[in-house]
Amino acid sequence: MEHEFQPEQIKHKFFTPWVIVIALIAVAGMGFLAVRYLFGLGAVTNLTQFFPWGIWIGLDVAAGVALAAGGFTTAALGHIWHRDKYEVLVRPALLTALLGYTFVALGVVTDIGRWYYVWHPLIMWNGNSALFEVGICVMVYLSVLYIEFLPIVTERFIGRVNLPGFLSAFNKVLDSLLRILDRTLNKFMFVFIIAGVVLSCLHQSSLGTLMIIAGEKMHPLWQTPVLPLLFLLSAFSVGFPMVIMESLSASKSFGLKPEKDVLTSLSRFVGPILGIYLAAKIGDMFIRESFVYLTELNLASIMFTIEMVFGVIIPLRMFLSSSVRQSTTGLYIASMLVIFGVVLNRFNNFIIAYNPPYTETSYFPSIGEISVTLGFVALEILIYRAFVMIFPIISLPVKSALRKTKYAIKGV
Amino acid sequence: MGELNRRNFLKTLGVAGAAVSGIPTNKLLAQSKSDLSEDRMGVLVDTTVCIGCRRCEWACKSAHGISAGNLEDYSDESVFENMRRPGNESYTVVNRYENPADSRSPLNVKVQCMHCDHPACVSACIVGAFSKQENGAVIWDTDMCIGCRYCMVACPFQVPTFDYHKAIQPDIHKCDFCFERTKEGLLPACVEICPVEAITYGRRRNLIEVAEKRMELYPDRYVDKIYGFTEVGGTSWMYLSSRNFEELHFPKLGDKPAPGVSESIQHGIFAYFVPPIALYALLGGIMWISKNKDNKVEGKE
Numbered sequence: 001m002e003h004e005f006q007p008e009q010i011k012h013k014f015f016t017p018w019v020i021v022i023a024l025i026a027v028a029g030m031g032f033l034a035v036r037y038l039f040g041l042g043a044v045t046n047l048t049q050f051f052p053w054g055i056w057i058g059l060d061v062a063a064g065v066a067l068a069a070g071g072f073t074t075a076a077l078g079h080i081w082h083r084d085k086y087e088v089l090v091r092p093a094l095l096t097a098l099l100g101y102t103f104v105a106l107g108v109v110t111d112i113g114r115w116y117y118v119w120h121p122l123i124m125w126n127g128n129s130a131l132f133e134v135g136i137c138v139m140v141y142l143s144v145l146y147i148e149f150l151p152i153v154t155e156r157f158i159g160r161v162n163l164p165g166f167l168s169a170f171n172k173v174l175d176s177l178l179r180i181l182d183r184t185l186n187k188f189m190f191v192f193i194i195a196g197v198v199l200s201c202l203h204q205s206s207l208g209t210l211m212i213i214a215g216e217k218m219h220p221l222w223q224t225p226v227l228p229l230l231f232l233l234s235a236f237s238v239g240f241p242m243v244i245m246e247s248l249s250a251s252k253s254f255g256l257k258p259e260k261d262v263l264t265s266l267s268r269f270v271g272p273i274l275g276i277y278l279a280a281k282i283g284d285m286f287i288r289e290s291f292v293y294l295t296e297l298n299l300a301s302i303m304f305t306i307e308m309v310f311g312v313i314i315p316l317r318m319f320l321s322s323s324v325r326q327s328t329t330g331l332y333i334a335s336m337l338v339i340f341g342v343v344l345n346r347f348n349n350f351i352i353a354y355n356p357p358y359t360e361t362s363y364f365p366s367i368g369e370i371s372v373t374l375g376f377v378a379l380e381i382l383i384y385r386a387f388v389m390i391f392p393i394i395s396l397p398v399k400s401a402l403r404k405t406k407y408a409i410k411g412v
Numbered sequence: 413m414g415e416l417n418r419r420n421f422l423k424t425l426g427v428a429g430a431a432v433s434g435i436p437t438n439k440l441l442a443q444s445k446s447d448l449s450e451d452r453m454g455v456l457v458d459t460t461v462c463i464g465c466r467r468c469e470w471a472c473k474s475a476h477g478i479s480a481g482n483l484e485d486y487s488d489e490s491v492f493e494n495m496r497r498p499g500n501e502s503y504t505v506v507n508r509y510e511n512p513a514d515s516r517s518p519l520n521v522k523v524q525c526m527h528c529d530h531p532a533c534v535s536a537c538i539v540g541a542f543s544k545q546e547n548g549a550v551i552w553d554t555d556m557c558i559g560c561r562y563c564m565v566a567c568p569f570q571v572p573t574f575d576y577h578k579a580i581q582p583d584i585h586k587c588d589f590c591f592e593r594t595k596e597g598l599l600p601a602c603v604e605i606c607p608v609e610a611i612t613y614g615r616r617r618n619l620i621e622v623a624e625k626r627m628e629l630y631p632d633r634y635v636d637k638i639y640g641f642t643e644v645g646g647t648s649w650m651y652l653s654s655r656n657f658e659e660l661h662f663p664k665l666g667d668k669p670a671p672g673v674s675e676s677i678q679h680g681i682f683a684y685f686v687p688p689i690a691l692y693a694l695l696g697g698i699m700w701i702s703k704n705k706d707n708k709v710e711g712k713e
Contacts, residue, residue: 042576049499049573052561080695082702113559113574113582120558126540127682128675131562135538194695198688205681212674213536213566216665225673228681356570357663358497 005088005259005395009156010388012254019385022378029375032368033110041113044368050356051363053111058350059373060107062207063343064100065138066235070246071097071145072200073239077269079193086266088259088395091152092250093243095393098145099380105142107376108135130209137203144196151189154182156391204235211349220290221304222353226280233277238342240270241315241335248332250394253385259395264325267334271319274338278312303344303352311341448529452548453594454616454648455603456623457522459660460633462610464492464508464520468602472504472524475590475601495661498524499573503587504602509660519653521660522602522611525550525571525587526640527648528670535671536566541584548616548648549589557584568644568663568670589648616648623652645669 015023036044047054074093078086109115121135161175162168208231211218224230244263251258285291294301315337324330351363365373388394466486473480478501492508499505504524511519527550534542534550541556542563552563552572559582563572575582590600598604603613612619623638639657640650643665651657658664681687 038579040575040577040579040582045576047576049497049564050570052564052574076695080699080702082699082705111560113561113578114557114580115559117558120539120556124539124541124556126535126537128535128671128678129538129540129562130674130678131536131538131560133678133682190696190699194692194699197695198692201691202681202688206678209674209677210562211565212677213532213671215532215568215670215673216663217565217568217570225677228677354565358495358570358661 004397006398007088007091007152007392007394008396009390009392010254010256010394010396012389014385014389016253018253019382022381025371026375026378026382029372029378032371033375035368036110036372037115041111044366044372046363046366046369048359048361048363050359050361051354053350053354054363055347055351055365055369055373056107056111058347059343060376061104061111062210062346062350064104064107065204065207066231066238066342066346067242067339068097068100068104069200069204069235069239070242071100071239072197073236074243075148075193076197077266079190080197085262088262089243089247089266091393091395092246092388093239094145094148094152095384095387095391096242096246098142098149099383099387101138101142101145103376103380104138108138110372130206130213133206134203134210137199137206141196141199141203144192144199147185147192148189148196151182151185152391152393154178154185158182200235201232205229205232207231208349211353214354217354217356219293219300219353219355220288221285221293221300222349224284224288224290226284227349230277230280230284233273233280234342234345237270237273237277238338240266240273241338244331245335245339248328248335250388254388254394256394256396258328260328263331267319267325267331270334270338271316274312274316274319278308278316281308281312300352303348307341307344307348310337311344312338315341448544449546449548450617452529452546452616452648453589453613454527454548454619454650455600456612456614456619457649457651458610458612458626459519459521459651459653460511460517461608462506462520462522463608464489464506464518465607466491466506467605467607468504468522468611469502469506471601471605472587473502475593476503476588478502496523498571498586500575500583500585503585507661509655511654513654519655519660520610521651521653524602524649525589526569526643527587527589528568528644529647530645530669530671532566532568532644532670533563533572535675536562538562545589545591547589547591547594549591549594550648551588551591552584552586554581554583559584566670568665616646616650619650623650626652642667645672 032044041047045054045056070093074086074090077083078090109118112118121132122139126132158175158178161171161178163171163174205228208227208229212223212225212227215223244267247263248258250256294304315334318324318330318334318337321330324334467483470480470483470486472478489508495507496502496505504522506520506522509519509521511517527544527548529544529548531542531544531550533552534540534544537557538560539556539558541553542550543553544550559574561574561584563584564570564574572584572586574584590598590602593600599613603611612622614622620638620641623641627634627636627638633654634652635654635656637657638650638652639662640647645668651662653660
């Protein structure tokens, strides 16, 4: 397989003014996180006996899982359908998914009251519970993501193992272990790649099943038995926009030339997928006749309209236009709108739609909750930045005419 | 993903299918069947009989190791000014409502877990910490709970509550139908202390007969409905009243069990693991075909 591009470590200084701002947001979030672990959920959150789930579930977990969909959608396109052109996007998307799911797991650990029992679902099974299915799938998928990431680690270190001090005696041993690992992984990687896509389809949809059991407590604009399908379709539709947004952001931040041709041709897929999602959403609305609730003017109808217009219809129109797909700015805005739409959809499903009985008040996240959520996002960006500097993730044009062999073997 | 060959690919595919389906099928399907006992117990609450003495609140706390204070303090009627809900320190509360038919005898409504026949909390709980017991009680196991609060999201009556201010071992709180007492042949604490027999403990099927009899004998006294008879598939606790139940803040619910839809979706997606394995096989097939196409183009293999 001949590539004009080759994944390489990015050489760039880590701290810029913006990175420092992001680091401060992360530190603030970690401060509130410490309070939560020391004094309990009540000390930081605005959760009540009526509103047991807030933005840590609605955004950190539900939206987090959806936004990590770039990983499995790109893997499916690049590895299962073998569209080699998109190979350059697979690694950045994989890293995003890896970090995304790691932080979803951290979000879950933070939100559950007994975080030290987070392993219980592994041995205590309730197959009736949608949450159990989500939990198991996320745990397994997270492991699969780490396995999928291993070849990048072996590639980085094979022939370059350089342990400090007396440990350098083990350089050769470690190197050959890495080679064995790399060869084994290479043989079986397709097992994990397919498993990753299957697991993703399963829990992306089961995440939609979660709120169905809330029954009458959930606003009819969102409560529907086809929620799993809607969640799956919206996850499909946000996968590529996430990849496009990240690729463009990374190029901007590191001063690289964006891989525009690849992104433009990737963006062709987004319109049709969004179209299918929109059709399912509207179809469901007409079958259940829930559109009558749009005639009332209230928070639910306003949020639903914003979600549909700005998050689905406008970006759908944009992605169908070839001039938007040719323009970097157009691609960026359209992708951001899809991402906004899916995040808002998850927020609406888990927060806005949920109307428990017996309470006059409604839930609004506390400063601490918002700070932890932002802190996690900030931390994710920082780790992403560090990883693309440590590992060969982002593809750069190959400079020398002579292409390197798979491993640049030095000193062994 | 480079150089896998076809044989290798097919060999590993089978193993992978089994690996993805690592969750056992028997467990997933075992719990869907209804194992409700014909002889399960229940309670009939007659809100027209209850005098609002709140002794049940005191007895409940005493029976559950919650500091209950003096019984005399419970005759303070000022608490009726606000609607109260069961909480971490009180698994049952009594609320007072006006009685349009007779202003001197208000309606008093005791609130606690309804002990559904098809409980949403049991279905929802990620680790299966909730269970419906043979005697009708829905109880919660502290050794399993991870504190995810999905039960609170799921409960149609908004009953379970959570210790938000405990960093370690926060509990879920709700009425347990005095499971520890009834096991030893004792009455539930609230039933035992009630001075006017406003709450009747007995087999659920017998209680329905009792309720129907009362409605037949005193048609003017009751609205023609037993709340809890069919709501969300039936509950162990049932109510009689002279006012519409919605006016007494009972949620208006359908007759279908609360977990019905989500469980059938779950079991549909996982029907004997056929859909996930089929998807796996389909994707494997696509991968194989597109891989071969690739190789032909590149003139390899």
